[in-house]
Amino acid sequence: MAETKKKKIKVLVTKVGLDGHDRGVKVVASLLKEAGMEVLYLGMYQTPGGIVKAAIDEDVDVIGVSYLSGEHLVFTPKIVAEMKKNHLDDVLLVAGGTFPVEDIPPLEEMGIDRVFRAGSLTNTIVQYIQQNVKR
Amino acid sequence: MGNVIREEKKEVQIEGTWDDYIKSYYEKPSSSKSWSGFDLKEIYTPEDRPHEKYQKEIADSGTYPFTRGIHANMFRGRLWTRREVVGIGSPADTHERLKYLSEHGGSGLNTIADVTYEMGLDADHPWSVDEVGLTGVNITSIKDMETLTKDIPLDKVSWSLITASTAAAVTMAQYVAVAENRGYDLPVLKGSIQNDPIHFRYCGFRPACPLDLSIKLGADVMEFCTKELPKWYYTTVNMYDLREQGITAPQEVAFGFGIAMCYVDELIRRGLDIDEFAPRFTFYVSCHIDLFEEVAKIRAARRMWAKLIKEKYGAKNPRSMQFRFAVHTAGCSLVPQQPLNNIVRTSYEALAAVLSGVQSLHCCSYDEPMCLPTEKAHLQALRTQQILAYETGVTNVADPLGGSYYVESLTDRIEEETLKVMKQVDEVGGMEEAIRTEWLDRKFESEALKRQKELDNGEKLVVGVNTFTTEQEKTTPLGVQRVSGHSATQQIEEVKKLRRTRDTDKLKEAISRLRDAAGEKKNVILPMVEASKAFGTTGELLGTVREAFGYPYDPMETVESPFN
Numbered sequence A: 001m002a003e004t005k006k007k008k009i010k011v012l013v014t015k016v017g018l019d020g021h022d023r024g025v026k027v028v029a030s031l032l033k034e035a036g037m038e039v040l041y042l043g044m045y046q047t048p049g050g051i052v053k054a055a056i057d058e059d060v061d062v063i064g065v066s067y068l069s070g071e072h073l074v075f076t077p078k079i080v081a082e083m084k085k086n087h088l089d090d091v092l093l094v095a096g097g098t099f100p101v102e103d104i105p106p107l108e109e110m111g112i113d114r115v116f117r118a119g120s121l122t123n124t125i126v127q128y129i130q131q132n133v134k135r
Numbered sequence B: 001m002g003n004v005i006r007e008e009k010k011e012v013q014i015e016g017t018w019d020d021y022i023k024s025y026y027e028k029p030s031s032s033k034s035w036s037g038f039d040l041k042e043i044y045t046p047e048d049r050p051h052e053k054y055q056k057e058i059a060d061s062g063t064y065p066f067t068r069g070i071h072a073n074m075f076r077g078r079l080w081t082r083r084e085v086v087g088i089g090s091p092a093d094t095h096e097r098l099k100y101l102s103e104h105g106g107s108g109l110n111t112i113a114d115v116t117y118e119m120g121l122d123a124d125h126p127w128s129v130d131e132v133g134l135t136g137v138n139i140t141s142i143k144d145m146e147t148l149t150k151d152i153p154l155d156k157v158s159w160s161l162i163t164a165s166t167a168a169a170v171t172m173a174q175y176v177a178v179a180e181n182r183g184y185d186l187p188v189l190k191g192s193i194q195n196d197p198i199h200f201r202y203c204g205f206r207p208a209c210p211l212d213l214s215i216k217l218g219a220d221v222m223e224f225c226t227k228e229l230p231k232w233y234y235t236t237v238n239m240y241d242l243r244e245q246g247i248t249a250p251q252e253v254a255f256g257f258g259i260a261m262c263y264v265d266e267l268i269r270r271g272l273d274i275d276e277f278a279p280r281f282t283f284y285v286s287c288h289i290d291l292f293e294e295v296a297k298i299r300a301a302r303r304m305w306a307k308l309i310k311e312k313y314g315a316k317n318p319r320s321m322q323f324r325f326a327v328h329t330a331g332c333s334l335v336p337q338q339p340l341n342n343i344v345r346t347s348y349e350a351l352a353a354v355l356s357g358v359q360s361l362h363c364c365s366y367d368e369p370m371c372l373p374t375e376k377a378h379l380q381a382l383r384t385q386q387i388l389a390y391e392t393g394v395t396n397v398a399d400p401l402g403g404s405y406y407v408e409s410l411t412d413r414i415e416e417e418t419l420k421v422m423k424q425v426d427e428v429g430g431m432e433e434a435i436r437t438e439w440l441d442r443k444f445e446s447e448a449l450k451r452q453k454e455l456d457n458g459e460k461l462v463v464g465v466n467t468f469t470t471e472q473e474k475t476t477p478l479g480v481q482r483v484s485g486h487s488a489t490q491q492i493e494e495v496k497k498l499r500r501t502r503d504t505d506k507l508k509e510a511i512s513r514l515r516d517a518a519g520e521k522k523n524v525i526l527p528m529v530e531a532s533k534a535f536g537t538t539g540e541l542l543g544t545v546r547e548a549f550g551y552p553y554d555p556m557e558t559v560e561s562p563f564n
Helices: A023-034 A048-058 A070-086 A101-110 A122-132 B018-025 B050-057 B091-103 B142-149 B167-181 B197-203 B211-229 B237-241 B248-269 B274-280 B289-312 B340-355 B375-390 B405-427 B431-436 B437-456 B485-501 B505-518 B525-533 B538-548
Strands: A012-015 A038-041 A062-067 A090-095 A114-117 B109-112 B158-162 B190-193 B236-237 B281-288 B325-329 B360-362
Touching: A023 A038, A023 A062, A023 A090, A023 A122, A023 B091, A023 B437, A038 B167, A038 B485, A048 A062, A048 A070, A048 B142, A048 B485, A048 B538, A062 B437, A070 A090, A070 A101, A090 A122, A101 B325, A114 A122, A114 B405, A114 B505, A122 B142, A122 B437, B018 B237, B018 B405, B050 B485, B091 B109, B091 B375, B091 B505, B167 B211, B167 B525, B167 B538, B190 B236, B197 B211, B197 B236, B197 B237, B197 B248, B197 B437, B211 B236, B211 B248, B211 B274, B211 B431, B211 B525, B211 B538, B236 B248, B237 B248, B237 B281, B237 B360, B248 B281, B248 B289, B248 B431, B274 B281, B281 B289, B281 B340, B289 B340, B289 B405, B340 B360, B340 B375, B431 B437, B485 B538, B525 B538
Parallel strands: A012 A038, A012 A062, A062 A090, A090 A114, B109 B158, B158 B190, B236 B281, B281 B325, B325 B360
Antiparallel strands: none
């Protein structure tokens, strides 16, 4: 029954740099799993290069990055650059956490497909991924 | 299999239709449970709270078991300390903000370390350079501590140093070194240091906080301060951060006490008498959004701590039994949607803190779920405290909710539930074991998941999130606080310069004495003070001790010790 024609969406979620707020990212990982996706949580202290390497090795459809320490504008361009270098154009890049609303347009310009701020409900995230996964 | 995300019970309401308006008129509260999930009755009566237990279980404020407060006259004796947390960019930027708040009526200084400092990394560490100053202040050497404390009379102010990890030992040493260099005698120093490395592994600082080293360095600070800084509160066991993981009120108290007892046990193992050190033991407590439950929680915590210190540890001095605490209003209760509402949430939470007889209070600024506080937001948070203190009259009477059938009954209930959780911890072999086996991690994770599901299915309502939602705002009302990249670059350059110009021989000697002390399991704070005076850096001091305990010099395993 589970082996239907459509393969499961595979999502990599991760922290980057030293930010240790991991309550949200772990909750999101569990909830995406419950929604039927295959989820890989990389854990804390990841580097942009390491994240993208894991995304390639694991052949994921989505990368989700959790930012809660104001580091989003620093690390996003680095992650996007690594993705471009490795031709991951068909991988959906989403971010979640705490940022001012003013930072959403620049984050999207940098290459994040969708930003979920604190207070996002699970079905918003699940539906977005289901409807926008690029491959 | 399949989609198990439950449908929301309530449809998300969009404001402004007449149907909703009519429906609202007949509306009942959607839940009759407390935030932590207790079923509540419609009304509480004398049946729920027999008065004969008054002397033994409640008693007047200032009297054991201190349920009603640790001082007889509470705020009539002294207002709580209005202490807003500050930490932004460089030590100089942070100093500026401290000055600003003190000029506007703040009554206690409170500085917070950034992620790099908490991890024990110097500003020029490869993992630091992108993040210096983003979430607080990095102190790499005493030069930074000098900048932070410049012109501030350290014998007059009360300073709360928020370094929680094993780096707290270094912070204490740096503060003491600067104070001594400026000619102060240690006994005049007043303030506190968070110094709760055990809890900090749950805030993302696990590499910096292995359990044995956390107990060792945490206790070193406590022992040193007990002997040398009699006016200093040497730990603020951080129940707040635990609560922010998503746990309930009784779990907050139970896990906080569990961690506190790890330190108390260690100090007793070292031969200190409970009455020698317990009077300077303090806690950091959350005040979440359920006002009565939070008041009951703190009253229960006060009673339970008093009993624990008296009955389990045999304290004789009533001051040892007093549960002293600061409150941080619950950051995780705030949301970026319709952000000005956060001011209201924080006000209720601050009210809970004050009705509970708080010693020191930090109110979150409304922009907490978005960025570091702007100057205006910071000032507004301080104003929330001042309105409470100067306008509302809540300072007049000690424990004003004491004797409420409901609050007394809820206090008993929280005590009962907390004892149950403490028993669970005992059953897995005690707190150290609960940490080692990651039992506690699993608790945090399962509770956090429950909290999100409660939001998803509407069991808990949050305005702007799952009810009364509106379109996303385009701007943050009082602007956005940015951290100056220039400040970070400058601090990094300063550190590099310091490394080139300091007296290497003197430093090597100091580091070698620190290494010996650590190797011989002696208290390392004094050797850390000497190494700080020789311009040893945070990473060097902590790394040296880490190596002596068999851990990599650098918690991120990137940098090697320059002293080997």
